[in-house]
Amino acid sequence: VQDLRDLARKLRINIGSAVDVAVLRAEPDYKARLNREFDHLTAENAMKWESVEPERGVYTWQDADEVVRNARRNGQQVRGHTLVWHNQLPAWLTTGVENGTIGATELRQILRDHITTQVRRYKGQVRAWDVVNEAFNEDGTPRQTIWLTHLGPGYIADAFRWAHRADPHAKLYLNDYNVEWNVPKIEATLTLIKQLQAQRVPIDGMGFQGHLGIQYDYPGDWANVMRRFADLGLEIAVTELDVRMVLPVTPEKLATQADYYGRALSDCLSVRACREFTVWGFTDRHSWVPGWFDGEGSACLLDENLAPKPAYDKLLTTR
Numbered sequence: 001v002q003d004l005r006d007l008a009r010k011l012r013i014n015i016g017s018a019v020d021v022a023v024l025r026a027e028p029d030y031k032a033r034l035n036r037e038f039d040h041l042t043a044e045n046a047m048k049w050e051s052v053e054p055e056r057g058v059y060t061w062q063d064a065d066e067v068v069r070n071a072r073r074n075g076q077q078v079r080g081h082t083l084v085w086h087n088q089l090p091a092w093l094t095t096g097v098e099n100g101t102i103g104a105t106e107l108r109q110i111l112r113d114h115i116t117t118q119v120r121r122y123k124g125q126v127r128a129w130d131v132v133n134e135a136f137n138e139d140g141t142p143r144q145t146i147w148l149t150h151l152g153p154g155y156i157a158d159a160f161r162w163a164h165r166a167d168p169h170a171k172l173y174l175n176d177y178n179v180e181w182n183v184p185k186i187e188a189t190l191t192l193i194k195q196l197q198a199q200r201v202p203i204d205g206m207g208f209q210g211h212l213g214i215q216y217d218y219p220g221d222w223a224n225v226m227r228r229f230a231d232l233g234l235e236i237a238v239t240e241l242d243v244r245m246v247l248p249v250t251p252e253k254l255a256t257q258a259d260y261y262g263r264a265l266s267d268c269l270s271v272r273a274c275r276e277f278t279v280w281g282f283t284d285r286h287s288w289v290p291g292w293f294d295g296e297g298s299a300c301l302l303d304e305n306l307a308p309k310p311a312y313d314k315l316l317t318t319r
């Protein structure tokens with residue numbers, strides 16, 4: 001096995017990465033490596049609402065298009081990320097809702113238009129959509145977002161139905177973090193999915209973000225959790241895996257990190273329904289971790305110079 005694309009072929013899953021479009025344009029070595037290693041892409045930010053509609057009615061698809069174009073040219077599939085979320089919403093939308101100029105009826109229409117417009121644009125080019133991202137709190141209660149507050153809990157079923165109408169062949173996912181191990185969140189998510197299925201809502205998959213850190217125990221029950229979702233008939237994906245550490249980097253920490261990456265891949269492989277394994281960035285040169293977790297970093301498979309870390313080698317020998 002030469003590289004991750006080779007590995008993906010052998011394992012019969014897709015192995016993907018999040019891609020930063022500005023970097024894709026600016027750094028040829030990043031681009032070459034991305035396209036050599038990965039057969040699945042997720043836009044790290046380019047398909048989020050604030051990116052595609054920064055002003056009301058003004059659509060800026062250039063960056064999102066670039067990801068889809070890169071995928072088409074390089075034989076990669078695409079995960080669309082994300083349609084309904086509480087973060088990275090455009091200011092016109094959040095302000096409008098806050099000051100009451102956008103009421104509930106209009107907000108529902110805005111969400112419907114957003115989903116329909118974006119999913120239609122990439123019809124046939126996005127294999128799977130993260131339709132609803134991070135719907136629950138850690139204690140399993142529904143997250144109080146503008147969607148829940150103003151549209152009520154039915155917004156989730158509506159979002160999946162609108163997405164399905166816009167591209168009947170795309171796989172439609174719920175996506176969240178800490179579902180790898182957090183029992184209240186797991187139970188709440190399973191309950192929601194059963195309710196959606198009872199209402200014949202078109203939901204196809206469960207995405208596990210997988211933002212892990214070696215200062216915490218590896219989520220040892222993850223394979224079982226995946227199986228519980230798969231038992232509901234869903235496809236499973238690891239959608240945003242990274243394994244951060246408290247700096248400085250040591251050889252011991254890199255070994256632990258390699259173990260976590262390897263276990264995550266074997267957990268996915270142990271569940272037939274797990275068909276995509278995507279990392280949230282592939283090089284420490286460009287990772288969201290240092291900017292979001294104080295004093296932490298080195299979360300990716302390759303270092304700043306694109307040299308493979310032990311975690312990369314570990315994946316190549318995982319089966």
Ligand code: XIL
Nearest residue numbers: 044045081082133177209240287288
């Ligand atoms: C992160 C990006 O990596 C950052 O560049 C951005 O500033 C904030 O969002 N869960 C998600 C992703 O679903 O969209 C987030 O991505 C990381 C956590």
